[in-house]
Amino acid sequence: MASSAVQPSRSRDLDKLLLRSGNLVGENFEPGPQLRDDLREYVRILVVGAGGLGCELLKDLALSGFKNLEVIDMDRIEVTNLNRQFLFRLEDVGKPKAEVAAKRVMERVSGVNIVPHFCRIEDKEIDFYNDFSIIVLGLDSIEARSYINAVACGFLEYDSGDNPREETMKPIVDGGTEGFKGHARVILPGTTPCFECTIWLFPPQVKFPLCTLAETPRTAAHCIEYAHLIKWDEAHSGVSFDPDDPEHMKWVYDEALKRAELFGIPGVTYSLTQGVVKNIIPAIASTNAIISAACALETLKIASGCSKTLSNYLSYNGVEGLHIKVTEFEKDKDCLVCGPGILIELDASVTLQKFIDLLDEHSVLHLSKASVTHRGKNLYMQAPPVLEEMTRSNLSLPLFELMGKVPKDILHVTGIAIKDDKKTSCLRKLRIVFKGVDGVTDMDMAGGA
Numbered sequence: 001m002a003s004s005a006v007q008p009s010r011s012r013d014l015d016k017l018l019l020r021s022g023n024l025v026g027e028n029f030e031p032g033p034q035l036r037d038d039l040r041e042y043v044r045i046l047v048v049g050a051g052g053l054g055c056e057l058l059k060d061l062a063l064s065g066f067k068n069l070e071v072i073d074m075d076r077i078e079v080t081n082l083n084r085q086f087l088f089r090l091e092d093v094g095k096p097k098a099e100v101a102a103k104r105v106m107e108r109v110s111g112v113n114i115v116p117h118f119c120r121i122e123d124k125e126i127d128f129y130n131d132f133s134i135i136v137l138g139l140d141s142i143e144a145r146s147y148i149n150a151v152a153c154g155f156l157e158y159d160s161g162d163n164p165r166e167e168t169m170k171p172i173v174d175g176g177t178e179g180f181k182g183h184a185r186v187i188l189p190g191t192t193p194c195f196e197c198t199i200w201l202f203p204p205q206v207k208f209p210l211c212t213l214a215e216t217p218r219t220a221a222h223c224i225e226y227a228h229l230i231k232w233d234e235a236h237s238g239v240s241f242d243p244d245d246p247e248h249m250k251w252v253y254d255e256a257l258k259r260a261e262l263f264g265i266p267g268v269t270y271s272l273t274q275g276v277v278k279n280i281i282p283a284i285a286s287t288n289a290i291i292s293a294a295c296a297l298e299t300l301k302i303a304s305g306c307s308k309t310l311s312n313y314l315s316y317n318g319v320e321g322l323h324i325k326v327t328e329f330e331k332d333k334d335c336l337v338c339g340p341g342i343l344i345e346l347d348a349s350v351t352l353q354k355f356i357d358l359l360d361e362h363s364v365l366h367l368s369k370a371s372v373t374h375r376g377k378n379l380y381m382q383a384p385p386v387l388e389e390m391t392r393s394n395l396s397l398p399l400f401e402l403m404g405k406v407p408k409d410i411l412h413v414t415g416i417a418i419k420d421d422k423k424t425s426c427l428r429k430l431r432i433v434f435k436g437v438d439g440v441t442d443m444d445m446a447g448g449a
């Protein structure tokens, strides 16, 4: 097994990037052995997700010379993960992914320390995330990305001229894969667009127009969706389709096959039927490897300055041949998440309860069931019940007093917002200004103090 001594050859390739200058280096790059050692000692990286992409990321980051890694994932290992989540073995099935992934990488890469966290990302205190130099995402869910993005952007402070203060910027490197396609992006909150600035990159699921399904099917998927969306309801009045019921699935498959024969369309199989109906996109190991490599390199670039970072979104497409393109997306200056925050002016007499009601009625926020945090201190928490009870007495107190009688400051609120008819939990940054309170100067703007 791995010896505890670091082999001299280990950093040979890394040294080429870190020990000498070049014409692509970042602004404050200072090459030398000190930089290499500092990266090992002081840079702390959180990997979010220990699935297909997360396994690759942990391995790549460990081999890129980072020593202090942590990984957070709420899932347990399943048999179907084993083909691509290469850190896991058959005997690991049922164990937490984060724990096994950390253990396996530490066994193979000497000197690296990986702390696993087997829990939901929302279970961690916000301050947990502030301890890391860079957060790297290997996630497959938009909601989880959006959450981490909001947390990281929440740390960003602005000066009195609404310029982001660089020392409060928490960089995110986000990777994502779907079949043969993937992306890697660098989010420098306040500088490059955050996840929310470009949320339109994730359009709602495209569905086939019903008229195509009913009249002019051209593909096997059209035939399957016809059986699934139209035929099923005609034949089973009142019984809703259950994608986990094998008999239901078989029925759809048989109907799709009949339809495909009628129109002379090949390719309807039982597994394709499952894939289309359950909207399963196969995971491809090589896509994960390519995207992870790009993410690990960007992480190294941010941490060391050895090269300018990706600006700012790389898309990879391996469906036909191989196509990689980098797009420079633009920041949304009105972004609720990475911008200076929504300004809310209040009378000094407004109670916390009244403030929470105002968030619900607010024309932009529409935030219900809000929990409120001020500088890491919980002013009111909706859950868990213990915290709710502990903070309930604050509701009748003026917010001005709860915030230490400062004329203006930042508040963080989490709650439920309705977006596209869907309820999502979200975190918002608010700039609170108390009306008619003396001592308001530009110097204690926006989280200064």
Ligand SMILES: [Zn+2]
Pocket (backbone or CB within 6 Å): 193, 194, 195, 196, 197, 198, 332, 335, 336, 337, 338, 339
């Ligand atoms: Zn943004």
